[in-house]
Amino acid sequence: METRKVLEKLKEGLISVDEAESYFKKKPYEEMGYAKIDSSREIRTGFPEVVFCSRKADEHLLEIYKRLYEANGEVLGTRANAHQYEVIKDELPQVVYDDISHILKIEKKDKKHIGKIAVCTAGTADISVAEEASQTAEFFGSYVERIYDVGVAGIHRLLSRIEDIQSANCIVAVAGMEGALASVLGGMVENPVIAVPTSVGYGASFNGLSALLTMINSCANGIAVVNIDSGYRAGYLSTQINRLAQKGKCN
Template identity: 50%
Template sequence: MSNIKDILESVKGGTLSVDEALLSIKEKPFEDLGYAVVDLHRRCRQGVTEVVYGASKTPEQIVGIVNSLLKNGEKTILITRLSKEKAEIVKRSISFTYYEGAKIAIVGSLPEKDGNGKVVVATGGTSDIDVAEEAALTLEALGNEVVRIYDVGVSGLHRLLSRLDDIMSASVIVAVAGMEGALASVIGGLADCPVIAVPTSVGYGTCFNGLSALLSMLNSCASGVSVVNIDNGFGAGYQASMINHVRIKG
């Protein structure tokens, strides 16, 4: 049992003794596997289990880290940037659901949706969907209700305006776009909630692999728009989840 809140609730409910609870809390907050030091108290501190970045790890390392988290009571584990080839090897040892376009694997079942409201994930074009799905699946793995609004870029603005009800009712919006990245500014001028802009590397020559969209989004005149790195759907999804789970403290 790695979540201190769960431990305290178990003591309150009488299913765990004070001595057993003390022992659980005293347990080492990490496990050193030699190639990785797995943070077993990440969820206690931040409310989210350690996320496994798969791109630069071997399949064997991914299996070892995930098994460590599972052994210590984690129910839902997110693996990001996992290639199809690597996923096929990892799946021989661990059961998970794999999403090829987003390069995301989710170990275990999705948690209950416990955010404050809905999170909208919107894209400028179909070519931006893989990055958007990385954000959307991250959000779902972290307990958020997600509304997807895809291919509503500024070259056909009526498509976005037809979804104004979703835009206006969102608690946070992730706007994913390449080319000139104008979608984030348009949504930022319509919404009364935080907008997280994700520039993508989609576009022709002078898009400079997403740099043009990044600079446009950073220079947005719409208040309330913040920007993550190029193609960083995971970072946007994680940040949006934090906003959607903000509680009044004290």
């Protein structure tokens, strides 16, 4: 529960002073032996803890997932697989799994989505990473417009959507091969571009290293680069930018 909600419940008489005091006396994390649930992360950063599912033992993943769901009423997991989905679904049947993005989530209904983030891919092979970014941003409350398969091999496709892209508070450019999409976008928009290199490509792409180096060395300004295939980090960072933009528009 967030600090503000505790104070509101206290003000409304829904909880006692002792109950409110016990909340504030809690440790900032919950000890589980094999994990420490960071229960105060949303208070500190504005984002709750997210579960990186890959390589976790089934029993560890299940208990962590359950604790976070009990604490927040929703939970986001990344890099999950179909087996892990079945493990979670046995105890939390409302969980949803997407086998494209490998997102495993329980999400609150009627969530409000603010602002606008444009998530663009160079090709359809980049969509799995783009969906990790898109669904992460949506989980955190951002409105996302997907603009897929607009790579520079057919730049007319990109130009046909440029007004939609320019109206976004932040742009996520997901590309493998030589990773040129981010540079092109960086020269056409006024808002920040987050470049996501993907491991898509033939041998000399070096599993995304070629795209990474292109994006880091871009001659266009206003481009930030995250790690190879790191859709989650792009979704998180773009949401931070989107939130700041919306605050500015409200002031």
